[in-house]
Amino acid sequence: MRIVVTGGAGFIGSHVVDLLAARGDEVVVLDDLSTAGAAPRPDDGRVRHHRLDIADEAAAEVVRAFRPEAMVLLAAQASVKVSMRDPLLDARTNVTGLINMLEAARQAGARKVVFASSGGTVYGTPAASELPIAESHPHRPLSFYGLTKSAASGYLRVYREQYGLSYAALALGNVYGPRQRPDGEAGVVSIFAGRMLAGLPCVINGDGETTRDYVHVRDVADAFVRAVDRGEGDINIGTGVETSVREIHRTLDEVLGLGHRPQFGPPLAGEVARVALDPARAAEQLGWSPTVGLVEGARSVCDWLRAEAYGALEPAS
Numbered sequence: 001m002r003i004v005v006t007g008g009a010g011f012i013g014s015h016v017v018d019l020l021a022a023r024g025d026e027v028v029v030l031d032d033l034s035t036a037g038a039a040p041r042p043d044d045g046r047v048r049h050h051r052l053d054i055a056d057e058a059a060a061e062v063v064r065a066f067r068p069e070a071m072v073l074l075a076a077q078a079s080v081k082v083s084m085r086d087p088l089l090d091a092r093t094n095v096t097g098l099i100n101m102l103e104a105a106r107q108a109g110a111r112k113v114v115f116a117s118s119g120g121t122v123y124g125t126p127a128a129s130e131l132p133i134a135e136s137h138p139h140r141p142l143s144f145y146g147l148t149k150s151a152a153s154g155y156l157r158v159y160r161e162q163y164g165l166s167y168a169a170l171a172l173g174n175v176y177g178p179r180q181r182p183d184g185e186a187g188v189v190s191i192f193a194g195r196m197l198a199g200l201p202c203v204i205n206g207d208g209e210t211t212r213d214y215v216h217v218r219d220v221a222d223a224f225v226r227a228v229d230r231g232e233g234d235i236n237i238g239t240g241v242e243t244s245v246r247e248i249h250r251t252l253d254e255v256l257g258l259g260h261r262p263q264f265g266p267p268l269a270g271e272v273a274r275v276a277l278d279p280a281r282a283a284e285q286l287g288w289s290p291t292v293g294l295v296e297g298a299r300s301v302c303d304w305l306r307a308e309a310y311g312a313l314e315p316a317s
């Protein structure tokens with residue numbers, strides 16, 4: 001199959017590209033490399049990279065020329081903090097860039113679009129009784145990032161209704177795993193593991209009892225590949241299990257055998273207290289369920305960081 005992957009040089013996207021190439025698809029990657037971590041895999045007979053901004057006409061032109069059967073849309077301004085600091089920048093990539101890609105998909109005659117949405121931000125603050133959150137939960141985003149991800153579901157729905165473009169919007173939990181940058185501002189597993197390996201303190205904001213649904217990138221990449229072929233509408237990709245920040249720290253410490261003690265800082269303003277995503281629809285529609293547990297997942301991050309020599313991290317400024 002011919003598939004365009006936007007954001008294919010990034011953390012999740014690079015794993016998706018590897019799986020698609022391994023199953024024999026012909027892949028064109030559109031990525032401006034603005035937040036991509038490692039150098040993208042070299043081009044070969046199956047995968048070609050174009051360093052382009054998804055909001056630019058040149059990116060739409062590449063899509064129209066390639067005529068993909070499906071598109072996997074992962075390129076995004078992916079930081080909640082940046083979205084609050086600069087909502088215009090956020091909307092330029094996450095709304096204008098999305099529309100540019102959907103127009104190109106339609107003009108190129110693509111059949112299916114798989115979009116990376118965010119289960120941790122589109123639903124807002126669920127009541128304890130609403131956990132794990134089902135897709136029927138109303139969208140009540142508290143950040144501009146969550147708002148643009150929520151708006152994307154609306155755009156995808158209208159493109160399906162008006163033009164018959166099938167879509168799956170995968171509402172992801174907190175994705176972690178190899179290739180997630182330990183020097184970024186998101187991705188607590190990589191950040192803590194990187195700091196522990198470098199002998200630096202880990203600061204837990206608040207009491208460490210806020211929970212998230214941590215899902216391993218190997219499982220997430222598998223969900224994207226499955227959704228190219230089946231599944232329709234909004235679909236949660238999570239484990240249904242809440243894990244606290246303290247537990248993440250404890251698990252990494254056990255894996256590394258360091259006896260590392262966390263430090264505690266003030267809670268982050270506006271943070272959602274608890275998240276877990278009900279994965280029942282993913283099981284039903286994609287035949288997907290998570291396979292990587294937290295200990296195995298934590299080990300995979302530590303192994304990768306060691307191999308990449310991230311243990312030499314300097315103290316964060």
Ligand SMILES: NC(=O)c1ccc[n+]([C@@H]2O[C@H](COP(=O)([O-])OP(=O)(O)OC[C@H]3O[C@@H](n4cnc5c(N)ncnc54)[C@H](O)[C@@H]3O)[C@@H](O)[C@H]2O)c1
Nearest residue numbers: 007010011012031032033034035036053054075076116175
């Ligand atoms: N990592 C998570 O826990 C998580 C959770 C929910 C949703 N998501 C979504 O999954 C997607 C991938 O996230 P990730 O964690 O791999 O982040 P990432 O930053 O590693 O990947 C995003 C990629 O998009 C590229 N990009 C950014 N703006 C672009 C633009 N205007 N044009 C072209 N390329 C651009 C970046 O260079 C990067 O390679 C994003 O849409 C993100 O919002 C991630």
